[in-house]
Amino acid sequence: MILGLNHITIAVSDLTRSLAFYQDILGLTAHVKWDKGAYLSVGELWLCLSCDETCPKVDYTHFAFDIAPHEFARFSEQLLSNGVKIWKENKSEGQSLYFLDPDGHKLELHVGSLKSRLDALKTKPYPGLVWL
Secondary structure, eight states: OOOSOOEEEEEESOHHHHHHIIIIISOOEEEEEETTEEEEEETTEEEEEEESOOOOOSSSOOEEEEOOHHHHHHHHHHHHHTTOOEEEOOOSSSOEEEEEOTTOOEEEEEOOOHHHHHHHHHHSOOTTOOOO
16 A cells, blocks of 8 residues: 655756755755765655756746745745746635745645645636545
8 A cells, every 4th residue: 555655856957056046046955965866855755866968847846835924925925036937827715825946847846735726626626526
C-alpha cells in the first residue's frame, strides 16, 4: 500500500543557480550537493535537484508550497522583489501566487488545504463535479 509522497525530483540546467533559488529565496533546507545534484527539504517533502536537460511543461502541471495565511503577503512580496516570473493569476479558493523557478518549472505558493478546497466546492462546484 502506498504510504504517501516520498520525494520530487526536478531537472535543472544550472545547479548553483537552482540551489540558490530553492535555498536562499524559497527557504528550503539544503542537505547535500554533488556534481550533478542536491537534496533539499521543506516540512516532510524531500526535493532532489538533478542536472539534466530541462523541458518545462506548457500545461497546468505544477507543485505547490504550503504557507501560513499571515506569511503569504510578506513572502509573496519577497518572491516578487527577487524577480520571480508569474505564470498564472489565482482564480481558485485560497490565496495563491503562481511563479516560475529559474528553469521555468511551475510552482505555487498556496494558503489552504484539501479540506478547505473541498469545503469551497460545496458552495461553488466545478462543472461536472462528482463526489466520490
